[in-house]
Amino acid sequence: MKIRVVSSKEEIENLDENEEIVHLAFRPSNTDIFSLVMKCPNLKALHIPSSYKRTISSSAKMFLDMQGIGLxxxxxxxxxxxxxxxxxxxxxxxxxxxxxxxxGVSDEDIVDRMVKETRLSEDFIQFLMKQQESPETPKATVSK
Known part of the structure; x- marks a missing residue:
């Protein structure tokens, strides 16, 4: 799975509309998130550093959830x-x-092991597991 890395707001305009997972390496505003979703209608997940995730507004989180896009x-x-x-x-x-x-390992144990082995976040591992279960699903939501 490829993750498109975006370093600045200006790059959003140049994204391919078929991007499914985008990592934002900058602190996005609500406008940036809205622009990204409009530019990439096939977006399944928005991946951001934990320090930035804490500053995402509840309205932006609700918008992403309504669009079926995992944060x-x-x-x-x-x-x-x-x-x-x-x-x-x-x-x-x-x-x-x-x-x-x-x-036969439980999903919770798989997540715990994979977090330790890969340094990927818990919610990202859960997202990957959901993608593995139903790759044909157009949008996947991740709850945490």
């Missing part, structure tokens, strides 16, 4: 945007989740 917290560790504008979730992460599920 995920986390960073894109070690990503260099000057080399590639996308960060990618390794196929090994999906394989590990699948293997744990097939071994």
């Amino acid at each position: 995920l917290e986390g960073d894109v560790w070690g990503h260099r945007k000057d080399i590639n504008e996308y960060s990618e979730v390794s196929k090994n992460v999906y394989k590990r989740i699948k293997d744990l599920k097939e071994s």
